[in-house]
Amino acid sequence: MTKNTIAHQVFDLARWAPSGDNTQPWRFEFVDDRHVRVHGFDTRHHCVYDLDGHASQLSHGALLETAAIAATQFGHRAEVERSDTGNDERLAYHVRLVPDPAFPPDRLGRSIAVRTVQRRPMSLRLLTDAEKSAIEAELPRGYRVAWFEGGRVKARLAALLFASAKIRLTMPEAYRVHRDVIEWDARHSVDKVPDQALGVNAASLRMMRFAMHSWERVAFFNRYLAGTLLPRVQMDWWPAIACGAHFALLSDRTPAGIDDYVSAGRATQRLWLAATASQLQLQPALTPLIFSRYAREQRRFAEGDHHLAAARDIARRLGSVLEAGGVHDASSVVFMGRIGEAPVAHARSLRLSLEALTVAS
Numbered sequence: 350m351t352k353n354t355i356a357h358q359v360f361d362l363a364r365w366a367p368s369g370d371n372t373q374p375w376r377f378e379f380v381d382d383r384h385v386r387v388h389g390f391d392t393r394h395h396c397v398y399d400l401d402g403h404a405s406q407l408s409h410g411a412l413l414e415t416a417a418i419a420a421t422q423f424g425h426r427a428e429v430e431r432s433d434t435g436n437d438e439r440l441a442y443h444v445r446l447v448p449d450p451a452f453p454p455d456r457l458g459r460s461i462a463v464r465t466v467q468r469r470p471m472s473l474r475l476l477t478d479a480e481k482s483a484i485e486a487e488l489p490r491g492y493r494v495a496w497f498e499g500g501r502v503k504a505r506l507a508a509l510l511f512a513s514a515k516i517r518l519t520m521p522e523a524y525r526v527h528r529d530v531i532e533w534d535a536r537h538s539v540d541k542v543p544d545q546a547l548g549v550n551a552a553s554l555r556m557m558r559f560a561m562h563s564w565e566r567v568a569f570f571n572r573y574l575a576g577t578l579l580p581r582v583q584m585d586w587w588p589a590i591a592c593g594a595h596f597a598l599l600s601d602r603t604p605a606g607i608d609d610y611v612s613a614g615r616a617t618q619r620l621w622l623a624a625t626a627s628q629l630q631l632q633p634a635l636t637p638l639i640f641s642r643y644a645r646e647q648r649r650f651a652e653g654d655h656h657l658a659a660a661r662d663i664a665r666r667l668g669s670v671l672e673a674g675g676v677h678d679a680s681s682v683v684f685m686g687r688i689g690e691a692p693v694a695h696a697r698s699l700r701l702s703l704e705a706l707t708v709a710s
């Protein structure tokens with residue numbers, strides 16, 4: 350049985366923070382009643398989207414921000430500090446909870462456990478100025494949102510996401526990731542993504558499951574049966590049209606190292622919780638950003654030269670959409686996605702229990 354200290358209560362709520370593919374790249378060491386050492390890891394050795402650890406570091410930031418917000422629900426404030434482990438793949442953060450009854454509860458606390466990704470089509474209704482301002486008001490200093498609205502820009506982004514998904518679905522390096530993170534026949538999953546939360550219909554899910562049995566099958570489907578078309582239309586193109594807006598979260602300075610990505614993750618989680626508080630649904634779309642970064646840094650993320658060329662094309666197209674929206678430096682974008690009015694997802698990822706996430710001191 351886990352104990353019921355303030356630290357346990359705070360982290361029992363904080364564990365609802367989002368992470369890429371629900372990997373939950375963190376473990377908690379309860380040092381004492383008010384001090385938690387968070388062990389953050391990344392998935393660079395098996396996840397092609399996390400080769401530099403930055404995607405996991407964004408998730409660490411989301412967790413730390415959630416812990417800070419959760420602390421305020423219990424009359425505490427959180428002091429967060431990263432300690433040097435000398436190993437970029439194994440990070441450590443200290444979260445110290447300081448009793449401070451004068452510190453008001455953060456209004457975003459109520460959204461922590463109900464925030465969830467929505468991958469299905471959303472309403473076309475534009476966000477109101479009040480909704481956008483309510484989100485922007487929650488961002489930490491140094492961050493702002495660029496909004497992309499209207500049929501023309503959504504069509505450009507839909508085409509871009511469609512192209513980006515082709516890289517994802519035709520690359521053996523990504524097949525292995527998808528195979529391992531999807532839980533089939535599931536509405537909920539504690540450590541993966543349930544297939545019913547993917548946003549595809551039952552017939553397509555059956556086809557995907559059959560095809561994903563082996564890479565050879567995927568390659569056969571892709572080559573002879575246009576196997577990527579239907580999933581890309583359902584998971585990428587149509588959702589990109591069916592939403593109120595796309596957004597890009599921008600940092601004042603280009604993120605360069607671990608702390609910048611952690612800080613960006615904190616801002617991301619505030620944005621997402623603020624959207625939830627306004628009854629809006631959100632879906633991140635990080636792969637175009639990741640492929641663009643890999644292209645910029647000339648990282649060989651795939652065996653196939655055509656995949657590297659396709660990533661360069663994504664980078665060019667994304668840069669041009671951003672530029673048209675007044676964002677002149679694509680490398681300042683730390684998070685992207687779509688947002689809008691929609692029912693809350695009926696299928697979602699759950700989380701490992703606090704006990705399972707706890708490591709001994």
Ligand SMILES: Cc1cc2nc3c(=O)[nH]c(=O)nc-3n(C[C@H](O)[C@H](O)[C@H](O)COP(=O)(O)O)c2cc1C
Pocket residue numbers: 365366367368369370371404405407408411464465466468541542632633634635636697698699
């Ligand atoms: C850094 C990061 C990147 C993500 N990228 C994507 C993405 O590209 N597409 C997507 O559909 N969801 C993405 N997600 C959402 C996660 O898959 C989701 O948060 C996780 O599975 C937990 O589910 P929940 O948010 O419903 O609790 C991302 C989340 C984070 C934190």
